[in-house]
Amino acid sequence: MSHDTHEAHDSHEGPIKTPKQLAWAVFFAFMVPIVVIILLANYVSGQFKPAAGSESLEAEKIAERLKPIGHVEVKAAGDMAAMKTGEQVYQAQCSACHGTGAAGAPKLADAAAWGPRVKTGFEALLNSALKGKGAMGAQGGGDFSDFEIARAVVYMANQGGGKFDEPKAPAAPASAAQ
Numbered sequence: 001m002s003h004d005t006h007e008a009h010d011s012h013e014g015p016i017k018t019p020k021q022l023a024w025a026v027f028f029a030f031m032v033p034i035v036v037i038i039l040l041a042n043y044v045s046g047q048f049k050p051a052a053g054s055e056s057l058e059a060e061k062i063a064e065r066l067k068p069i070g071h072v073e074v075k076a077a078g079d080m081a082a083m084k085t086g087e088q089v090y091q092a093q094c095s096a097c098h099g100t101g102a103a104g105a106p107k108l109a110d111a112a113a114w115g116p117r118v119k120t121g122f123e124a125l126l127n128s129a130l131k132g133k134g135a136m137g138a139q140g141g142g143d144f145s146d147f148e149i150a151r152a153v154v155y156m157a158n159q160g161g162g163k164f165d166e167p168k169a170p171a172a173p174a175s176a177a178q
Contacts, residue, residue, distance in 0.1 A: 083147065083151075083169075084151070085155075086151035089142070090156060092142070093144065094140055094152055097135075104135065105135075108156055113160065114156070114159075114162065117157070118157050125153050129149050130146060151166065154167060
């Protein structure tokens with residue numbers, strides 16, 4: 001009978017017979033899926049990687065990707081040759097709304113619309129133009145100097161019946177004069 005018991009015991013054993021084999025089986029049970037996932041991820045994302053010799057690695061392409069988004073331009077305050085006239089500033093910035101009357105802006109040369117505004121005085125008009133008023137942003141959204149905006153205010157107000165004098169040019173900075 002002992003022979004039958006031994007055979008029954010042998011028939012129920014699995015392929016893992018020692019603790020060392022169990023440790024290896026557990027190790028591979030974790031490592032094989034991880035390796036498969038890594039290989040699949042590399043396969044899927046590998047088609048988007050530029051190959052050696054492709055144009056994405058050329059010096060011009062690299063320089064284009066690294067170039068700055070914008071640049072800073074410094075205007076000299078006393079440079080009158082570069083300063084825009086009131087009409088030029090109006091044409092470049094103000095005419096979009098003041099030419100059509102968009103967003104309630106008084107149209108150029110509309111004396112009825114400009115009359116009450118002209119009565120408030122040049123300083124009030126300039127303050128509104130520089131800081132914004134209603135739907136109009138500061139400086140009408142432009143990047144002109146305060147002097148150029150003042151010229152545009154005088155131009156528009158005078159077209160609408162005002163009698164303002166052209167603003168005086170700002171004094172040159174002491175460092176520029178030397």
